[in-house]
Amino acid sequence: xxxxxxxxxGFAMTRRRLILGGSLAGGAMIVGYAATHPAExxxxxxxxxxxxxxxxxxxxxxRIDPDGQVTIVNRQQELGQGIHxxxxxxxxxxxxxxxxxxxVIDARSNFRAYGLQGSAGSNSIASNWDLMRAAxxxxxxxxxxxxxxxxxxxxxxIEVRDGIVFHAASNRQATFGELLADAARQTPPQTPRLxxxxxxxxxGTDRVRRKDSLPKSTGAQRYAQDVxxxxxxxxxxxxSPRFGGRIARYDVSDAWRVKGVVDAFAIETGVAVVAExxxxxxxxxxxxxxxxxxxxxxxxxxxxxxxQYHDIAEGRSDLSPEDFAMRGEGAAPAADAIEFAFxxxxxxxxxxxxxxxxxxxxxxNVKLTSGSHLPIVDQVQAARAALTLPGKVDVEVVxxxxxFGRRGILPADYIVEAVRIARRTRGRPVKLIWTREDDLTGGxxxxxxxxxxxxxxxxxxxxxxxxxxxxxxxxxxxxxxAQAVEGMADSPYLSTARTIDGKLYTPDIGVxxxxxxxxxxxxxxxVMEHVIDQLARRVGRDPxxxxxxxxxxxxxxxxxxxxxxxCEKGGWGRPIEAGWARGMAVHEAFGTTVGQIxxxxxxxxxxxxxxxxxxxxxxxxxxxxxxxxxxxxxxGFGLSAALHGKITLRDGIVEQTNFDTHPILRMSEMPAVETxxxxxxxxPTGMGEPGVPPIAPAVAxxxxxxxxxxxxxxxxxxx
Amino acid sequence: xxxxxxxxxxxxxxxxxxxxxxxxxxRDTLGLTGTKYGCGIAQCGACTVHIDGQPxxxxxFPIDAVGASAITTIEGAVGPEADAIRAAWVARDVPQCGFCxxxxxxxxxxxLRTAPQPTDxxxxxxxxxxxxxxxxxxxxxxxxxxxxxxxxxxx
Numbered sequence: 029x030x031x032x033x034x035x036x037x038g039f040a041m042t043r044r045r046l047i048l049g050g051s052l053a054g055g056a057m058i059v060g061y062a063a064t065h066p067a068e069x070x071x072x073x074x075x076x077x078x079x080x081x082x083x084x085x086x087x088x089x090x091r092i093d094p095d096g097q098v099t100i101v102n103r104q105q106e107l108g109q110g111i112h113x114x115x116x117x118x119x120x121x122x123x124x125x126x127x128x129x130x131x132v133i134d135a136r137s138n139f140r141a142y143g144l145q146g147s148a149g150s151n152s153i154a155s156n157w158d159l160m161r162a163a164x165x166x167x168x169x170x171x172x173x174x175x176x177x178x179x180x181x182x183x184x185x186i187e188v189r190d191g192i193v194f195h196a197a198s199n200r201q202a203t204f205g206e207l208l209a210d211a212a213r214q215t216p217p218q219t220p221r222l223x224x225x226x227x228x229x230x231x232g233t234d235r236v237r238r239k240d241s242l243p244k245s246t247g248a249q250r251y252a253q254d255v256x257x258x259x260x261x262x263x264x265x266x267x268s269p270r271f272g273g274r275i276a277r278y279d280v281s282d283a284w285r286v287k288g289v290v291d292a293f294a295i296e297t298g299v300a301v302v303a304e305x306x307x308x309x310x311x312x313x314x315x316x317x318x319x320x321x322x323x324x325x326x327x328x329x330x331x332x333x334x335x336q337y338h339d340i341a342e343g344r345s346d347l348s349p350e351d352f353a354m355r356g357e358g359a360a361p362a363a364d365a366i367e368f369a370f371x372x373x374x375x376x377x378x379x380x381x382x383x384x385x386x387x388x389x390x391x392x393n394v395k396l397t398s399g400s401h402l403p404i405v406d407q408v409q410a411a412r413a414a415l416t417l418p419g420k421v422d423v424e425v426v427x428x429x430x431x432f433g434r435r436g437i438l439p440a441d442y443i444v445e446a447v448r449i450a451r452r453t454r455g456r457p458v459k460l461i462w463t464r465e466d467d468l469t470g471g472x473x474x475x476x477x478x479x480x481x482x483x484x485x486x487x488x489x490x491x492x493x494x495x496x497x498x499x500x501x502x503x504x505x506x507x508x509x510a511q512a513v514e515g516m517a518d519s520p521y522l523s524t525a526r527t528i529d530g531k532l533y534t535p536d537i538g539v540x541x542x543x544x545x546x547x548x549x550x551x552x553x554x555v556m557e558h559v560i561d562q563l564a565r566r567v568g569r570d571p572x573x574x575x576x577x578x579x580x581x582x583x584x585x586x587x588x589x590x591x592x593x594x595c596e597k598g599g600w601g602r603p604i605e606a607g608w609a610r611g612m613a614v615h616e617a618f619g620t621t622v623g624q625i626x627x628x629x630x631x632x633x634x635x636x637x638x639x640x641x642x643x644x645x646x647x648x649x650x651x652x653x654x655x656x657x658x659x660x661x662x663x664g665f666g667l668s669a670a671l672h673g674k675i676t677l678r679d680g681i682v683e684q685t686n687f688d689t690h691p692i693l694r695m696s697e698m699p700a701v702e703t704x705x706x707x708x709x710x711x712p713t714g715m716g717e718p719g720v721p722p723i724a725p726a727v728a729x730x731x732x733x734x735x736x737x738x739x740x741x742x743x744x745x746x747x
Numbered sequence: 748x749x750x751x752x753x754x755x756x757x758x759x760x761x762x763x764x765x766x767x768x769x770x771x772x773x774r775d776t777l778g779l780t781g782t783k784y785g786c787g788i789a790q791c792g793a794c795t796v797h798i799d800g801q802p803x804x805x806x807x808f809p810i811d812a813v814g815a816s817a818i819t820t821i822e823g824a825v826g827p828e829a830d831a832i833r834a835a836w837v838a839r840d841v842p843q844c845g846f847c848x849x850x851x852x853x854x855x856x857x858x859l860r861t862a863p864q865p866t867d868x869x870x871x872x873x874x875x876x877x878x879x880x881x882x883x884x885x886x887x888x889x890x891x892x893x894x895x896x897x898x899x900x901x902x
């Protein structure tokens with residue numbers, strides 16, 4: 029930032045508060061934390077440990093250089109979803125900036141400057157829509173005011189386009205750079221006037237492109253794994269092979285003898301080895317001798333857990349359920365109810381960049397470099413681990429090599445581990461690296477679950493009674509287990525039922541679980557969409573027509589529109605080659621409705637998918653090509669889980685350790701994807717997750733056509 | 748005993764043990780961090796480099812097996828195929844998280860050098876060892892075809 033563009037301090041702070049305005053509504057989490065940790069109230073939570081960002085006359089999110097370069101500060105986290113493109117487009121649209129002269133930098137963690145920082149629930153575009161439009165429009169208004177003053181013309185006759193401010197009648201124009209000093213002195217409007225969608229020149233067009241494709245195609249993109257500091261050490265940790273195991277005895281003497289090993293010591297989660305190089309850390313870890321105390325560890329196998337889940341669902345346990353979606357009297361399923369059962373496994377996120385974090389602890393001060401997913405959580409957890417205040421923790425947020433939820437867990441396990449190690453290295457920065465084996469066996473999986481569904485049909489062939497028995501671990505220690513049945517409890521297919529009896533059992537299992545891309549929808553879409561196709565078949569109806577009737581009854585307008593477009597674009601009802609079949613699914617997640625039709629054949633009992641047609645209603649399309657990219661990626665991610673995904677335990681030990689025993693989708697398995705975005709002017713909803721849930725049931729429904737057999741669980745069994 | 752490696756056209760002398768995987772010498776010793784660790788057992792392709800033009804998984808390739816061969820990493824990948832591949836990758840916005848893309852690009856360059864106009868089956872074969880958790884596979888395939896067309900067109 030140059031001095032020219034810096035407003036007086038008082039102004040800048042006022043503007044920052046003004047422009048941040050509404051985003052603080054999301055601060056409930058902070059308030060909650062402060063209430064339970066009263067000693068930390070007093071502002072320490074509200075900033076970052078590093079320097080506050082340079083103050084700009086245009087608020088926290090926009091900086092403009094004298095040469096006209098616009099820098100947008102992205103408070104969200106780039107995990108692969110291309111958030112830079114969408115955030116920049118929203119600001120640039122209202123600012124009328126030159127898209128080619130817009131760049132994006134990532135914000136450090138700083139609640140006072142940027143509000144609540146975290147990407148979750150596909151929220152990044154939705155939660156920044158108003159804020160970033162206001163920021164862009166306010167800055168634009170200041171340039172218009174400056175031009176009106178300089179040229180002595182009415183501001184309503186001034187236009188802005190591609191970073192140039194002009195007054196057509198007098199043929200005068202000036203660039204942002206030329207007006208910068210004057211604009212910085214203007215008062216930002218209290219309620220900046222926003223464009224209506226018909227005036228958009230950038231949003232919704234294919235001019236909105238990723239800002240990071242070049243560095244991600246040259247090896248230049250810097251991830252946490254790539255951070256190098258003078259004197260930096262590399263750390264690895266030997267974890268208990270069983271969840272909940274503790275160290276009984278350990279011997280680091282052999283590890284000490286490995287060339288390059290600097291230190292080895294126990295921390296809360298295992299034994300850490302600190303070394304000059306990655307390979308020395310790995311060899312040092314291999315040389316550790318550790319005896320584990322498994323008395324409190326989870327020692328059951330997946331088959332044991334599955335049996336137990338089935339017993340629970342059948343009422344053979346002392347676990348009390350919570351009700352969901354209850355309606356009417358009479359809980360027992362009708363005698364002629366049709367019954368379904370599903371089993372889903374634990375699933376690992378397995379981002380390509382394994383978990384890693386660079387930490388440096390100097391007294392009270394902590395510095396982190398991390399591909400954070402929830403920087404505010406990482407900041408608070410790092411502070412707890414370092415026995416300091418969150419305001420002393422500086423988180424440099426860098427793009428993550430994938431996350432899918434794994435880097436966004438509330439205990440921030442790997443961050444805490446890095447900080448604990450860095451407390452021992454006396455100010456030397458440490459890069460903690462988890463190997464792929466650590467990643468796959470390290471927990472925080474999508475929970476395994478079991479679901480029983482019984483449906484009684486009315487005389488009209490539509491559901492008259494639904495009974496659910498779901499068994500699923502809770503994702504969080506407090507706050508209930510609603511995610512386990514999201515997408516079921518609120519399904520439009522429940523609309524015609526006179527009675528609904530939903531019971532959710534939440535067992536306590538020693539396997540840590542957490543959010544996995546699309547969360548509860550990752551199994552609930554399979555339950556609802558595969559059941560609905562089977563019900564349609566039972567009454568001899570076309571699955572699309574059957575769905576449509578239920579959507580009409582439920583008033584589910586968006587689903588009707590998605591379904592109709594899907595049938596048209598996906599060739600529903602048209603002939604297909606022998607051996608192939610189409611299957612469909614329509615599901616809503618995080619405010620976005622997605623329909624998919626998969627073209628499938630069976631090969632040795634396993635489905636092969638050649639093409640998927642997808643239709644999405646995600647409100648106004650900000651960055652259409654990134655919506656398509658997320659649809660492609662979501663389908664690939666969901667299909668990977670449906671074909672291959674499972675984490676299983678044998679006597680408490682995870683059986684999948686690397687990509688040889690835990691395959692993920694390969695190029696030859698990826699179907700062609702054709703995405704249709706419904707034109708909308710309503711506010712945008714999320715796109716990071718909603719492409720995932722429909723693919724498994726779409727494939728299962730096609731397999732049902734081909735084989736006549738229902739799918740009872742995922743991944744699809746061979747043979 | 749230092750080991751001499753020829754990396755991106757330059758000679759580098761390294762003190763690492765001979766059984767150290769090339770990946771960690773590139774990343775930790777030589778600071779060439781464009782090549783990524785993804786699995787350590789040659790199953791994901793994120794660490795792909797060229798040794799005498801052949802795509803190799805550097806995470807499972809000890810440096811004492813390199814000998815006098817020329818190592819090329821993403822940072823040193825040049826030539827018409829490399830330029831065309833990179834241009835196609837950017838034009839199609841192939842990357843999502845981007846972490847696997849160095850390896851994808853190194854495999855794609857090697858493919859174009861042996862099969863200038865690859866079929867889809869050629870692509871499946873040559874790229875089958877490069878995993879992408881974001882599932883950018885369709886754009887990778889399209890970008891390889893784009894690059895093949897671009898290199899075939901006389902300029």
